[in-house]
Amino acid sequence: MCQMAENKDRMVPLPSKSIVPERDVDKTPILETHHLGIDFGGLTAVDELSIAVGRTEIAGLIGPNGAGKTTVFNLLTNVYAPTRGTIMLDGKSTARKTTDQVNRMGIARTFQNIRLFGKMSVLDNVKVGLHNSINQPLVSSITRLFGYSSSEKKARDEAMELLAFFKMEDMANKEAGSLPYGAQRRLEIARALATHPGIILLDEPAAGMNPSETSELMENIRRIRDNFSIAVMLIEHDMNLVMNICEGICVLDHGRVIAKGSPEEIKSNPKVIEAYLGKKKEANRDE
Amino acid sequence: MNKLKNLSKYAATNIKCYGMVIVAFAVLYPMLQAGLISNKVSGLLIPICAYIVMAISLNLAVGFLGELSLGHAGFMSVGAFSGVITIACLNDGMPAPVKLLIAIIVGGILAGILGLVIGIPVIRLRGDYLAIVTLAFGEIIKNIINCLYIGIDDAGLHFSMKSANDLNLAGGKMILNGPQGAVGIEKISTFLAGVLLVVFALFVVLNLVNSKTGRAVTAIRDNRIAAESVGINITKYKLTAFIVSAVIAGMAGALYAMNFSTIAAKKFDFNTSILILVFVVLGGMGNIPGTIIATTLLYILPEMLRQFSDFRMLIYAVVLIAVMLATNNARLKDLRARVSAKLKTHKGLNAESGGKGDVSNG
Numbered sequence: 321m322c323q324m325a326e327n328k329d330r331m332v333p334l335p336s337k338s339i340v341p342e343r344d345v346d347k348t349p350i351l352e353t354h355h356l357g358i359d360f361g362g363l364t365a366v367d368e369l370s371i372a373v374g375r376t377e378i379a380g381l382i383g384p385n386g387a388g389k390t391t392v393f394n395l396l397t398n399v400y401a402p403t404r405g406t407i408m409l410d411g412k413s414t415a416r417k418t419t420d421q422v423n424r425m426g427i428a429r430t431f432q433n434i435r436l437f438g439k440m441s442v443l444d445n446v447k448v449g450l451h452n453s454i455n456q457p458l459v460s461s462i463t464r465l466f467g468y469s470s471s472e473k474k475a476r477d478e479a480m481e482l483l484a485f486f487k488m489e490d491m492a493n494k495e496a497g498s499l500p501y502g503a504q505r506r507l508e509i510a511r512a513l514a515t516h517p518g519i520i521l522l523d524e525p526a527a528g529m530n531p532s533e534t535s536e537l538m539e540n541i542r543r544i545r546d547n548f549s550i551a552v553m554l555i556e557h558d559m560n561l562v563m564n565i566c567e568g569i570c571v572l573d574h575g576r577v578i579a580k581g582s583p584e585e586i587k588s589n590p591k592v593i594e595a596y597l598g599k600k601k602e603a604n605r606d607e
Numbered sequence: 608m609n610k611l612k613n614l615s616k617y618a619a620t621n622i623k624c625y626g627m628v629i630v631a632f633a634v635l636y637p638m639l640q641a642g643l644i645s646n647k648v649s650g651l652l653i654p655i656c657a658y659i660v661m662a663i664s665l666n667l668a669v670g671f672l673g674e675l676s677l678g679h680a681g682f683m684s685v686g687a688f689s690g691v692i693t694i695a696c697l698n699d700g701m702p703a704p705v706k707l708l709i710a711i712i713v714g715g716i717l718a719g720i721l722g723l724v725i726g727i728p729v730i731r732l733r734g735d736y737l738a739i740v741t742l743a744f745g746e747i748i749k750n751i752i753n754c755l756y757i758g759i760d761d762a763g764l765h766f767s768m769k770s771a772n773d774l775n776l777a778g779g780k781m782i783l784n785g786p787q788g789a790v791g792i793e794k795i796s797t798f799l800a801g802v803l804l805v806v807f808a809l810f811v812v813l814n815l816v817n818s819k820t821g822r823a824v825t826a827i828r829d830n831r832i833a834a835e836s837v838g839i840n841i842t843k844y845k846l847t848a849f850i851v852s853a854v855i856a857g858m859a860g861a862l863y864a865m866n867f868s869t870i871a872a873k874k875f876d877f878n879t880s881i882l883i884l885v886f887v888v889l890g891g892m893g894n895i896p897g898t899i900i901a902t903t904l905l906y907i908l909p910e911m912l913r914q915f916s917d918f919r920m921l922i923y924a925v926v927l928i929a930v931m932l933a934t935n936n937a938r939l940k941d942l943r944a945r946v947s948a949k950l951k952t953h954k955g956l957n958a959e960s961g962g963k964g965d966v967s968n969g
Contacts, residue, residue, distance in 0.1 A: 399832075418835075418840075419835040419836060420835050420838045420839055420841070423835075423838035428836070428837070429836055431833065431836075435830045435832055435833035435836075436829075436833065437825065437826045437829035437830055437833065437834075438829055439825075440822070440825055440826065440829060444825075448823065448826045448834070448837055448839070449837045451822070451839055454819050456818065456819040456820075460818075461818035461819055462810075468818070472818075475819075493616075511833075511837060512836075514837070515838050
């Protein structure tokens with residue numbers, strides 16, 4: 321199912337600035353950034369961000385409100401063009417690529433405020449995610465000939481498979497906008513997975529969830545990594561979730577990395593504790 | 608079971624659309640042949656077909672792509688005049704239906720090319736800005752055609768933007784005479800051709816909407832940022848939908864022009880664009896069967912009101928407002944939802960007792 325997983329043999333030494341130096345997972349990075357930074361006018365939103373995410377790693381990006389976490393995701397998906405630095409995805413630079421091209425290179429994402437295609441059915445939402453793997457030229461779209469039905473059937477089967485992965489197959493024909501909140505979050509992840517990414521970025525996947533939904537989500541994130549053998553990078557404020565499932569954590573404050581390491585190291589890092597509990601903080605800048 | 612439901616929702620729209628057109632044709636065509644329809648009414652049939660095609664085309668741009676195009680009459684105009692020029696160039700010996708077919712195809716292609724040329728700058732814009740720029744392009748097209756002089760003689764086509772005398776025609780005939788428009792058009796459009804064009808437009812648009820391309824287009828409408836994030840090339844798909852819409856509009860224009868002996872560029876002005884938009888809005892954005900019904904009714908209405916002479920457009924406006932209010936009335940919507948829910952459970956019971964294999968009924 322996952323195209324990226326086949327390229328495992330490519331050996332790139334993990335940079336010393338990796339989020340987790342010692343791990344029991346595949347260490348070849350799928351995603352690397354070098355001295356990444358962006359300015360908005362005079363404001364430096366992110367600066368000197370150098371991280372690497374292994375091919376089957378679950379990485380966490382945490383930090384107080386306004387630290388620039390979502391900005392990092394927007395940089396990684398080229399919604400914003402970085403002012404400085406480079407992003408390497410599977411060894412290739414994503415500079416001067418558009419958001420849709422970056423997705424085709426292997427990054428999929430979800431959004432902090434859910435962005436589904438609300439008026440389309442659940443099944444169609446996932447089919448839109450499969451867009452680039454459906455081989456159906458315009459001629460066959462219009463005439464319904466030349467492999468239309470086989471391509472539609474293939475898309476349908478794969479979409480149903482993904483929905484079944486999230487136990488949503490019985491909702492396939494419902495309007496996406498009418499789903500309960502938790503299901504909408506899962507659908508967004510299913511849609512992102514449909515693009516066959518090498519790494520999936522989850523922006524606050526547990527926001528607004530109750531404890532039982534959160535533990536289900538944790539289970540799902542692990543299953544995503546194991547089943548599709550892809551990397552997962554998530555922004556989350558739920559420390560229980562982050563400390564439980566992330567193998568490597570990067571802490572941002574005011575756009576700068578203040579700590580990197582395993583959950584244990586992060587928990588005991590004085591700088592992190594200061595950033596969360598210590599001094600006076602600026603009000604929310606951006607999220 | 609889910610599969611059946613999904614299939615039938617798509618099938619239901621198809622059956623409604625094609626069914627309506629075929630029934631209307633089956634009733635009207637024999638009556639027309641037998642001379643049972645008055646000249647006044649039969650004269651409306653082809654324009655209605657042309658406007659239905661226009662409304663279907665605009666619904667693709669407004670309803671499915673979600674971009675307000677206020678220059679759609681411009682594409683219709685290009686289709687109309689290129690169609691007129693085409694039949695003037697064609698051999699007289701050719702049978703009329705073949706001529707008409709070629710004219711419609713040429714009209715569609717030229718409108719499509721124009722759609723591409725206009726689309727490239729316009730499609731980068733969004734919302735109000737796109738609406739205003741398409742409006743401007745519509746006016747530009749109208750004004751350019753307004754000062755075109757085209758004639759044909761044995762040497763071929765003559766072309767000028769100054770006056771008819773500059774053409775230096777050696778005999779031959781005028782095709783396009785500036786502000787007077789096209790003159791001496793062969794009236795070769797038929798009701799049958801009109802219905803076939805409607806069916807063609809339905810075929811293209813309904814199939815497109817339920818395909819990879821259509822899903823991409825609808826996804827862009829629903830959430831542009833999310834569509835981009837799943838790897839959809841926004842510009843490509845918006846442009847595709849825009850061009851398909853322009854091609855269909857051009858075809859409608861060619862059909863429309865061939866129904867009159869003279870036609871001027873000012874027929875395809877801003878008012879016409881708005882008229883088509885009204886059909887689409889009243890029929891429902893993204894609702895093709897609704898569009899067909901709305902177009903038919905709203906095109907016939909002003910003709911029916913001729914007896915009120917001066918008050919005609921006033922009454923037309925009042926009716927329009929009343930219909931808009933009624934269709935958006937929450938209570939009426941509620942009532943309709945309840946009735947359709949009742950019908951559905953009724954049907955569902957029937958289907959359960961009837962058998963499993965019945966796809967079209969569910």
